[in-house]
Amino acid sequence: EVQLVESGGGLVQPGGSLRLSCAASGFTFEIYSMNWVRQAPGKGLEWISYISDSGSVEHYADSVKGRFTISRDNARNSVYLEMSSLRAEDTAVYYCARLYGSGMTDYRDFWGQGALVTVSS
Amino acid sequence: DVVMTQSPPSLPVTLGQPASISCTSSQSLVHSDGNTYLSWFQQRPGQSPRRLIYKVSNRDSGVPDRFSGSGSGTEFTLKISRVEAEDVGVYYCMQGSHWPPWTFGQGTKVEIK
Numbered sequence: 001e002v003q004l005v006e007s008g009g010g011l012v013q014p015g016g017s018l019r020l021s022c023a024a025s026g027f028t029f030e031i032y033s034m035n036w037v038r039q040a041p042g043k044g045l046e047w048i049s050y051i052s053d054s055g056s057v058e059h060y061a062d063s064v065k066g067r068f069t070i071s072r073d074n075a076r077n078s079v080y081l082e083m084s085s086l087r088a089e090d091t092a093v094y095y096c097a098r099l100y101g102s103g104m105t106d107y108r109d110f111w112g113q114g115a116l117v118t119v120s121s
Numbered sequence: 122d123v124v125m126t127q128s129p130p131s132l133p134v135t136l137g138q139p140a141s142i143s144c145t146s147s148q149s150l151v152h153s154d155g156n157t158y159l160s161w162f163q164q165r166p167g168q169s170p171r172r173l174i175y176k177v178s179n180r181d182s183g184v185p186d187r188f189s190g191s192g193s194g195t196e197f198t199l200k201i202s203r204v205e206a207e208d209v210g211v212y213y214c215m216q217g218s219h220w221p222p223w224t225f226g227q228g229t230k231v232e233i234k
Contacts, residue, residue: 045162101158
């Protein structure tokens with residue numbers, strides 16, 4: 001059974017930092033690119049970051065560029081999101097996900113259960 | 122970036138009746154490889170998104186056949202042939218043809234009348 005389990009969410013003050021982790025199981029993690037998608041309270045879905053299967057390519061949404069860093073450890077079947085200079089508008093549930101798109105041969109997609117990040121003083 | 126626009130924002134439906142959600146992209150989603158990477162997701166209250174349809178009309182494993190996707194170019198539709206109580210939630214379209222970024226529609230909330 002495919003599982004993505006996020007951890008590391010919580011309450012952080014504006015300007016603070018937080019690191020999210022996503023542990024994968026049930027599939028060959030190292031051959032899949034991975035993403036982080038977030039959802040502010042009562043709002044829609046926003047893609048924020050991508051990392052290639054090897055970790056050599058990263059992409060970021062403009063809203064987080066320069067503040068967030070995605071990384072992965074294929075030996076640990078994990079992907080991470082290092083968040084800094086956090087703002088109130090970063091408050092959201094953060095999902096670890098494999099998204100399907102052009103250039104990909106495997107059509108499957110996977111989503112975690114989400115981790116809530118609250119940025120507030 | 123490709124902008125995805127859904128309508129309507131809210132869709133009250135009678136149980137057993139059909140429902141239809143539209144999604145329009147700001148540019149053609151036909152990729153140079155000839156495929157169109159348009160997906161539909163369902164998000165039930167309190168749950169993570171679940172993909173229903175990929176590449177316009179391909180149903181994911183376990184998705185009931187009352188869900189169907191159609192469209193081409195910039196115009197796409199998700200149809201539910203007969204709405205059931207478990208279909209309540211928010212539905213999103215997403216394009217993966219021209220990434221980054223992947224972009225989502227703003228969502229359509231399906232509720233029972």
